[in-house]
Amino acid sequence: MLVGSSVRRVAIVGGLRIPFARAHAAYATVGNQEMLTAVLRGVVERFELHGARLGDVIAGAVIKHSRDYNLTRESVLTSGLDPQTPGLDVQRACGTSLEAAIALGNKIALGQIDSGIAAGVDTISDPPVVYPRAYQRLLLASYHGKSLGQRLSPWLRLRLKHFKPVLPGVVEPRTGLSMGQSTELMVQRWQIPREEQDRLAYQSHMNAAAAWREGFYDDLVMPFLGLKTDNNIRPDTSIEKLSKLRASFDPRDGTLTAGNSTPLTDGASAVLLASEQWAERRRLPVLAYLRYGKVWAVDFVSGREGLLMAPAYAVPAMLRDAGLALRDFDYYEIHEAFAAQVLCTLAAWQSAEFCRESLGLDAPLGAIERSRLNMKGGSIAIGHPFGATGTRIVASLAKLLAADPAARRGLISICTAGGMGVTAILEK
Numbered sequence: 001m002l003v004g005s006s007v008r009r010v011a012i013v014g015g016l017r018i019p020f021a022r023a024h025a026a027y028a029t030v031g032n033q034e035m036l037t038a039v040l041r042g043v044v045e046r047f048e049l050h051g052a053r054l055g056d057v058i059a060g061a062v063i064k065h066s067r068d069y070n071l072t073r074e075s076v077l078t079s080g081l082d083p084q085t086p087g088l089d090v091q092r093a094c095g096t097s098l099e100a101a102i103a104l105g106n107k108i109a110l111g112q113i114d115s116g117i118a119a120g121v122d123t124i125s126d127p128p129v130v131y132p133r134a135y136q137r138l139l140l141a142s143y144h145g146k147s148l149g150q151r152l153s154p155w156l157r158l159r160l161k162h163f164k165p166v167l168p169g170v171v172e173p174r175t176g177l178s179m180g181q182s183t184e185l186m187v188q189r190w191q192i193p194r195e196e197q198d199r200l201a202y203q204s205h206m207n208a209a210a211a212w213r214e215g216f217y218d219d220l221v222m223p224f225l226g227l228k229t230d231n232n233i234r235p236d237t238s239i240e241k242l243s244k245l246r247a248s249f250d251p252r253d254g255t256l257t258a259g260n261s262t263p264l265t266d267g268a269s270a271v272l273l274a275s276e277q278w279a280e281r282r283r284l285p286v287l288a289y290l291r292y293g294k295v296w297a298v299d300f301v302s303g304r305e306g307l308l309m310a311p312a313y314a315v316p317a318m319l320r321d322a323g324l325a326l327r328d329f330d331y332y333e334i335h336e337a338f339a340a341q342v343l344c345t346l347a348a349w350q351s352a353e354f355c356r357e358s359l360g361l362d363a364p365l366g367a368i369e370r371s372r373l374n375m376k377g378g379s380i381a382i383g384h385p386f387g388a389t390g391t392r393i394v395a396s397l398a399k400l401l402a403a404d405p406a407a408r409r410g411l412i413s414i415c416t417a418g419g420m421g422v423t424a425i426l427e428k
Helices: 032-046 069-077 096-109 133-142 150-157 179-190 195-214 239-243 276-281 310-322 339-350 352-357 388-405
Strands: 010-017 056-059 085-090 115-122 265-275 288-297 331-334 409-416 420-427
Touching: 010 032, 010 096, 010 388, 032 069, 032 115, 032 265, 032 310, 032 409, 056 069, 056 096, 096 115, 096 288, 096 388, 096 420, 115 388, 133 150, 150 195, 179 339, 195 239, 195 339, 265 276, 265 388, 276 352, 288 310, 288 388, 310 339, 310 409, 310 420, 331 339, 331 388, 339 352, 388 409, 388 420
Parallel strands: 056 085, 056 115, 331 409
Antiparallel strands: 010 265, 010 288, 115 265, 288 420, 409 420
């Protein structure tokens, strides 16, 4: 629903995050609301938004308690923003905060709002621990009893098994396979060697460590609970060390290890988006513009396609929207759920058969310049709080573009659980 006579450009003013921390470590005593509130406060402080009413704040988490049904709005209320700023929860697995940025960007582009914050958060350290459904039914039967006898009789069915907790797991309900097991199937289809996976993981750590040393993250990351830097980066790792790690998901023939897979991580990130006019009135910089976004899904349940291959379809569709080719980018940010996932996607784009039969293209989409891939580190090194990776990437890519006079645009690609993918294009 367009407000006004023309679509507006969506400016990326800047972003901020807390350091990403390995699960059950630095942030073990806090949950999603504390982390999301902290990063929203950081954005308010950084861009002098105390008391400002923004058009919307859209954020989300993948793993959250039932008490967090209004997580974003609750975090907004203690962020320093005007209490009249709305908050909206969204969730699209690992693409959550990129989806939030696209949704917020659409509102700005259509003139519905002038500014807003897109954000994401996730904690592995504070999971919702629930109990079996049978125990729930017992409790409800007792609660609904009209007499004392009716309230007490359900408890005669209480058994020790009712106290066995049910923990959240990264397992696809339709296949029963973990994300790692599903990716091993992709590796077999695309014949991705273990050595290539370890090499990509090594480069992720080297790039992230170099980015921290050169100060790239100094204004993108704020201290939180005593942590000042991402604590998963391994500047001392090597191809040799990575090659000695055992397979994690298929002990006999597997290639995915703890070293070439994303670690379980806690963290939060956010980006401030606005119309150009709003940013100009507040004398705020514009680093880049959010220009295109696309979401896709694949049929992984039947085995027709790999679980994490949706970006291989989303990106070409988005390129058609933009009238661009894969080679027309200065920077490529591909989420490293696993090194193998990145390599499978790149292999698909270079495959004449895949591009012809699956994408309907006359020729392969092509290769990318690997030196332009995840230049400041990827999720394997930095970590991956599921809901926070999207806006982490948007903020970093916008800064990269702003700092490079010759750069014109960057590509973002994120695979997600459920066989989905979320992609975006940022431009100067």
